[in-house]
Amino acid sequence: MKFYLALWFAKLMGIAINLVSKDRGTNLPGEKALTIDPNFVKHFKNIDYSRVIFITGTNGKSSTTNLITHILKQNGKKIVSNLEGANLLGGIATILAKEASLSGKIKADYYVFETDERYLPLIYAQLPAENMLITNLQKDQVQRNGDPDFIIRKLKEVVNPKMTLILNNEEPRSRFFEEIARRSIYYGVSRHDESFTKGADYPTQACPKCHHDMSFDYYNVDSIGAFHCDFCGFASKKTPDYPITDLNFSEQTFKLKDVNFHMPYDLPFMFYNYAGSLAVCEEICGIAPAAAAKAFENFKNIGGRFEVLTYKNKTIKYMRIKQENPDTLQSALNIMASDQSKKMVALGLYVVNDFVPHYINTFYAFDCDFKPVVDSNVERYLCFSEHVSYDTANRLIYDGVAKEAITIMDSDDINEIFAEIDKAETDNIYLITWISTFEKMKKFIEGGQG
Amino acid sequence: MEQTIKVGWLFNNMFNLHGDRGNLLAIRAEGERRGYRVEVEPINLDTASFDPMNFDFLFCPPGEIEHFEVVAAYLEPHRKELMDYIETRPMLVTGTTVALFGETIARDDQSTIRGLGIIEVETRENHAVYGDDLYYSCQYNGKEMEIIGSQIQMIDLEIKEESPFGRLKYGYGNNGKTKVEGIISGKGIFTNTLGPVLVCNPWLTEEIINLIEANKHWPVWEEPRDNTLELESLKTKIAHINKKETRLKNISER
Numbered sequence: 001m002k003f004y005l006a007l008w009f010a011k012l013m014g015i016a017i018n019l020v021s022k023d024r025g026t027n028l029p030g031e032k033a034l035t036i037d038p039n040f041v042k043h044f045k046n047i048d049y050s051r052v053i054f055i056t057g058t059n060g061k062s063s064t065t066n067l068i069t070h071i072l073k074q075n076g077k078k079i080v081s082n083l084e085g086a087n088l089l090g091g092i093a094t095i096l097a098k099e100a101s102l103s104g105k106i107k108a109d110y111y112v113f114e115t116d117e118r119y120l121p122l123i124y125a126q127l128p129a130e131n132m133l134i135t136n137l138q139k140d141q142v143q144r145n146g147d148p149d150f151i152i153r154k155l156k157e158v159v160n161p162k163m164t165l166i167l168n169n170e171e172p173r174s175r176f177f178e179e180i181a182r183r184s185i186y187y188g189v190s191r192h193d194e195s196f197t198k199g200a201d202y203p204t205q206a207c208p209k210c211h212h213d214m215s216f217d218y219y220n221v222d223s224i225g226a227f228h229c230d231f232c233g234f235a236s237k238k239t240p241d242y243p244i245t246d247l248n249f250s251e252q253t254f255k256l257k258d259v260n261f262h263m264p265y266d267l268p269f270m271f272y273n274y275a276g277s278l279a280v281c282e283e284i285c286g287i288a289p290a291a292a293a294k295a296f297e298n299f300k301n302i303g304g305r306f307e308v309l310t311y312k313n314k315t316i317k318y319m320r321i322k323q324e325n326p327d328t329l330q331s332a333l334n335i336m337a338s339d340q341s342k343k344m345v346a347l348g349l350y351v352v353n354d355f356v357p358h359y360i361n362t363f364y365a366f367d368c369d370f371k372p373v374v375d376s377n378v379e380r381y382l383c384f385s386e387h388v389s390y391d392t393a394n395r396l397i398y399d400g401v402a403k404e405a406i407t408i409m410d411s412d413d414i415n416e417i418f419a420e421i422d423k424a425e426t427d428n429i430y431l432i433t434w435i436s437t438f439e440k441m442k443k444f445i446e447g448g449q450g
Numbered sequence: 451m452e453q454t455i456k457v458g459w460l461f462n463n464m465f466n467l468h469g470d471r472g473n474l475l476a477i478r479a480e481g482e483r484r485g486y487r488v489e490v491e492p493i494n495l496d497t498a499s500f501d502p503m504n505f506d507f508l509f510c511p512p513g514e515i516e517h518f519e520v521v522a523a524y525l526e527p528h529r530k531e532l533m534d535y536i537e538t539r540p541m542l543v544t545g546t547t548v549a550l551f552g553e554t555i556a557r558d559d560q561s562t563i564r565g566l567g568i569i570e571v572e573t574r575e576n577h578a579v580y581g582d583d584l585y586y587s588c589q590y591n592g593k594e595m596e597i598i599g600s601q602i603q604m605i606d607l608e609i610k611e612e613s614p615f616g617r618l619k620y621g622y623g624n625n626g627k628t629k630v631e632g633i634i635s636g637k638g639i640f641t642n643t644l645g646p647v648l649v650c651n652p653w654l655t656e657e658i659i660n661l662i663e664a665n666k667h668w669p670v671w672e673e674p675r676d677n678t679l680e681l682e683s684l685k686t687k688i689a690h691i692n693k694k695e696t697r698l699k700n701i702s703e704r
Contacts, residue, residue, distance in 0.1 A: 143581030146604045359581055389677055397679075
């Protein structure tokens with residue numbers, strides 16, 4: 001009876017919230033339902049766990065979930081998914097409550113859920129998915145997660161011999177889980193024009209099998225690429241099950257299993273999301289690459305990390321990074337560096353303010369190679385954001401930027417930021433900052449200031 | 451002949467969590483500013499012969515606890531040499547790895563790992579992670595200084611018979627209950643301060659190089675570094691600490 005009360009309450013609450021705003025209510029109804037019935041998610045009927053797919057990992061969860069859902073829907077499948085990125089138990093409870101009948105029955109072909117890696121054991125305890133894609137396991141949100149092994153231990157609580165895993169072939173920590181699962185499917189990306197290497201003084205990582213040092217032949221995304229351990233032989237497969245090949249940036253195309261695909265986004269981290277999605281669609285849902293290809297023609301990613309604004313006669317290219325996450329910062333730097341035209345670089349790393357205590361952490365910037373940006377025709381640098389701007393400037397100085405080439409602004413004042421952008425001779429502005437400052441900048445422009 | 455500073459970077463690939471290579475950049479930059487050649491040599495499980503006394507400075511960054519047993523086994527034959535080393539020469543050990551140099555590490559899953567026992571410290575892995583700013587005063591190579599940085603605490607430290615490195619002005623420090631931060635043993639610094647601590651606090655870097663110069667009987671460099679940028683950074687970070695919300699027990703009440 002508790003389940004029905006919780007379900008009806010969540011449904012009513014969802015409807016009420018939806019009347020106020022369609023963008024809200026992705027978590028709250030489920031959270032409230034879980035307070036009424038702590039096993040709320042477990043009590044839904046008709047869910048075939050062999051048709052439940054978890055998408056977890058550090059980076060790329062949302063985009064991969066979005067793309068899988070899009071491909072499956074385009075192929076006529078009924079999908080239940082938490083597309084709004086509400087990836088904790090409350091978010092999953094909310095979407096299940098919304099999709100269920102008043103008696104708690106759900107009809108769907110597949111359930112595709114983005115799941116926060118830290119809360120995976122809690123989610124799995126109520127929804128024992130038999131399929132899981134791990135995007136990658138990287139350094140991320142250290143104030144919560146500490147180190148990658150902290151997350152690996154969470155995943156070890158969940159991965160079991162009954163599971164099918166879809167694994168990133170070129171990411172050693174994810175690959176390590178092949179030892180536990182019943183079946184592992186590997187996806188990967190071949191070397192392409194934007195693959196890169198880093199200097200010998202950039203550390204790699206220890207082999208998850210034998211603790212000895214790993215080597216990377218190249219990176220497709222920071223910390224992801226063809227790897228090998230000379231000591232125990234653990235290495236990325238030369239030919240994974242789902243390899244993306246023939247990446248053509250000028251024609252925006254790639255191939256997978258001899259099928260030609262349109263590339264909706266030409267950002268290197270997206271290629272792994274494409275490969276992983278295609279692996280899930282064929283292996284778990286029976287949608288072959290040829291049938292999936294059509295869906296790439298009209299795929300729009302929700303909450304992407306790249307946005308372009310026009311301000312006066314200037315183009316501001318905004319790249320959203322995840323704080324405390326060197327891999328997303330490195331990806332953003334690589335995009336900047338690939339543009340050899342004159343540019344201004346505005347860096348607004350910021351105080352980490354996810355929860356109390358807020359704290360200052362820019363140290364992940366030392367994992368990233370700024371040299372390619374420094375060598376890419378930068379007219380001037382702006383380091384802004386209160387309390388961290390000096391550290392950001394110092395990072396640039398340690399990669400050879402003259403102090404005089406940097407404007408340091410210990411502030412997040414939008415007017416001051418735009419005043420500096422106004423001073424730039426170039427119309428090509430690259431911006432990295434947190435979403436809140438970016439949204440304010442966007443409003444500033446939309447308010448006619450541009 | 452060019453004068454050379456030799457730096458040993460312990461387990462650089464295995465212990466690589468918080469942009470720790472910044473510390474090597476800082477040592478290299480300060481050494482080169484003084485006209486020295488700075489050689490950095492990684493030490494890892496495949497290093498056939500490791501003799502600490504071949505180095506002028508050793509740096510051991512923070513790492514994941516799951517690697518500690520193999521590293522402890524590798525370093526065990528060098529335990530006495532490392533103890534002798536820190537009597538006179540500078541070593542910096544940061545974050546979780548401090549526990550590796552201590553006695554027993556009690557893990558959250560109730561298992562234990564035997565540390566090297568180079569410093570008399572008991573350590574316990576925490577169930578949850580605690581991350582915050584860290585601000586303290588300390589003395590190194592005879593110079594009083596303030597250190598600013600960040601801390602991601604996964605292991606609490608309990609000092610038995612050692613001297614603390616810093617006196618907390620703000621932060622969690624060794625375990626959130628005392629007024630102290632880290633350990634100093636001889637010239638070895640064992641601190642919870644993470645990331646590029648030597649970049650953010652060049653006054654400590656200068657003292658490490660001063661000590662190397664003294665150990666090598668080179669004249670101590672007299673032209674001070676221009677630390678304006680880092681002092682501005684320190685000032686704004688102190689302002690951030692002074693106004694921020696915290697759930698830590700006030701230092702004076704500990």
